[in-house]
Amino acid sequence: MSLARRAFPLLALLPGIAAAQDTTVRVIVPYAPGGAIDAIGRLFAGRMGALLNETWVVENRSGGNGRIGAEAVARAAGDGRTLMFSADIHLVARQVMRDVPYDSIADFAPVARVAQGPLVLVGGPKVRAETLPALIAAMREAPQSFEFANSALGAMGHLATESFKARIGTPSVETVTYRGTAPALNDVLGGNVALMMAPLLSVLQHVQTGRLRAFGITAATRSSVAPTIPTLIEAGLPDFVFIVWYGFWGPRALPETVVARLNATAQRIAAEPDVARRLLDFGTEPVAESPGDFIAHIALEFARSSGIIRAANIQPE
Incomplete structure (x- = not known):
């Protein structure tokens, strides 16, 4: 099923938002508890269930790098009782993993993008450079002296890492992949790996205490969480x-009327000031957009991510 088929205007369904009474909705998070995906998913799932007068269970x-949970959602009935909460990494499953039994786009109905946040390029004790130009010069001079830690194959940090290496002409710098942000960081x-493109919140305290040096964030503007x-x-x-x-x-079979109802609810929650404050605690900000906007965003992100993966010759594992 093409993305274009699901592009439709947001329906004003909020007045009848509690139409489905006594409904239990499973929200599958395809990653372990404790990370940003889990925390943000639980924040929205709790609010969605309350607003819709339904029981939402995370x-x-x-x-499998998100594969097990995503497969369960792809095979679920399109009755609105099984959803997935995940991140951008979902899009590139087949590009970075072997034998993925679903298509990340064709087998899913995009419902709502609700939050976003930047990465930070940080250096640990191995890195002596104090500015980005100095770091780039050092990497070009001795690429074998640097490595990048990567939290997961296909994660936004991975894509940013490979793009950065290509951009400055140091593709030979090694990327070391871990099972999660915590072990990579x-x-x-500990000084075992030089650099990382890491989520802002995960490194902010270490930057403030001087254990890590921040060379810059990957956003168009500075973050209000770390304006310096x-x-x-x-x-x-x-x-x-x-x-x-x-x-x-x-x-995939989720009806467009259900998508519209859920999207309207998510947009309403994203506009709540206390939700914005909670998201700020995660180093993110709310996003409120229509299903059609989300579909368009997915198309752009998938094209860019696939191009980076091909250029970096990242092979499925």
Whole structure:
């Protein structure tokens, strides 16, 4: 099923939003508890259930770099009772993993993108450079002396890393992939790996205490959470923007009326000031857009991500 088929205007269904009474909705998070995907998913699932007068239950089905949980959603009935909350990494499953039994686009109905946040290029104790130009010069001079820690194959940090290496002409710098942000970051903090493109919130405390040096964030403008950290654009890399984003998907057969109802609810929640404050605690900001806008965003992101993966010769594992 093409993306274009699901592009339709947002329906004003909020007055009848509690039409489905006594409904239990499973929200499958295809990653372990404790990370940003899980935390943001639980924030929205709790609000969605309350607003719709339904019981929304978050179920963590981790494993396979998100594959196990996503497959469960792809095979679920399109009755609105099974949804997935995940991030941009969902789009590139087949490009970075072998034998993926679903199509990340054709087998899912995009429901709502609800939050987004930047990455930060950080260096640990191995890195002596203090500015981005100095870092780039050092990497060009001795690429074998640097490595990038990567939280997961196909994650936005991975794509930003490979794009950065290509941009500055150091494709031979090694990328070391871990199972999650925490172990990757620990090796950077411990001086075992030099650099990382990491989510803002995960590194902010370490930047503030001086354990990590921030060379810039991957957004078009500075973050209100860390206004003293320049963008990488300001630091000398024009148009270098990579934003991690989070959203809801349903099975392919999810009716468009259900998608519209859920999207309207998500938009309403994203506009609540206290939700914006909670998201800020995660280093993100709310996103409120129609299903059609989400579909268009997916198309652009998939094209860019696929191009980066091909150019970097990343092979499925």
